[in-house]
Amino acid sequence: MKIGCPKEIKPQEFRVGLTPHAAAEAVANGHEVLVETNAGVGSGFPDDDYIKAGAKIVPTAEDVFAEAEMIVKVKEPQAVERKRLREGQVLFTYLHLAPDPEQTKDLLESGVTAIAYETVTDRFGGLPLLAPMSEVAGKLAPQVGAWTLQKANGGRGVLLGGVPGVGPAKVVVIGGGVVGTHAARVAAGMGAEVTVLDRSLPRLRYLDDVFGREFRTRYASAGNNAEMVAEADMVIGAVLVPGAAAPKLVTREQLKTMKPGAAIVDVAIDQGGCFETSRATTHEKPIYEVDGIMHYCVANMPGAVARTSTIALGNATMPFMIALANKGWKKACAEDAHLMAGLNVHAGKLTYEAVGVALGLPTISTDEALKI
Incomplete structure (x- = not known):
């Protein structure tokens, strides 16, 4: 051939x-x-x-x-x-x-x-050809989110890990799959206070068992989502429905509850994004602002590495x-x-x-x- x-x-x-x-x-x-x-x-x-x-x-x-x-x-x-x-x-x-x-x-x-x-699937129910790029995008998400949070880029001017006497940034990861797990690990490794939201109790138990106190987990109900998004300095969207459009989990109304200059990183943008205000961007112009919230929605994040x-x-x-x-x-x-x-x-x-x-x-x- x-x-x-x-x-x-x-x-x-x-x-x-x-x-x-x-x-x-x-x-x-x-x-x-x-x-x-x-x-x-x-x-x-x-x-x-x-x-x-x-x-x-x-x-x-x-x-x-x-x-x-x-x-x-x-x-x-x-x-x-x-x-x-x-x-x-x-x-x-x-x-x-x-x-x-x-x-x-x-x-x-x-x-x-x-x-x-x-x-493409595997015998474990995974997506083996998506997983490598999900791993890369998950590890990149806190990195690009930390950059988006810098004041020169329109962000809150918050350092992810804080310093002695100043608390760390609060990072919320929506979705506990491949992307979310890698994002949470890297964000926690950078010193942030991290919470992962997911609707699967078995997945939440797995994350708790494997990662212990490295980051926290909460059930992704509408009420918990709204509460955590309002408190966050950074929200990482890591939700995937294989082959389908990503569900919209954060509405524009909820942006009004967020801290001015907070950062959103939508890793699901290839599938339409999981924030109502998401639209695809490029590495050349990666971020934009809606209602005072900075959005990073690059559709080919792994292309940066x-x-x-x-x-x-x-x-x-x-x-x-x-x-x-x-x-x-x-x-x-x-x-x-x-x-x-x-x-x-x-x-x-x-x-x-x-x-x-x-x-x-x-x-x-x-x-x-x-x-x-």
């Missing part, structure tokens, strides 16, 4: 969909790898690394899309990229379709088979990519229900129910998709 990796063109996105090690693995399995020139430079991988791995460097993205049978990326295809997709081609990348009707429409019209990293993120993502996606290339997408998905869970679009049909519900579109089952 011809596997193509174009350079990412989303603003301030420095990751790359294919590492040289992944390219070498694909070549060793008998596949041809096409990489757009300079695609890996932002992650510290020059073209020579890919050439040594056996890949072919091609001059333009148009060449990659025109020749490749499978496109491997990081971020969802941008409008100009979607025009290059064609019927019968496989697209393997993050999609986040639920809050993105335009992308969904274009993918359906293209006839492409689109498999989304964020909905591109090398770490690219290697972590490549480690996770490589086995699935090789399976798709070795067997073809239909056989690979038929033999692996967890990979099948990643199928979102095929031959003009939507195949992921949560996306259909979010966008009001009809869906077909993945079993039906295999027959098309």
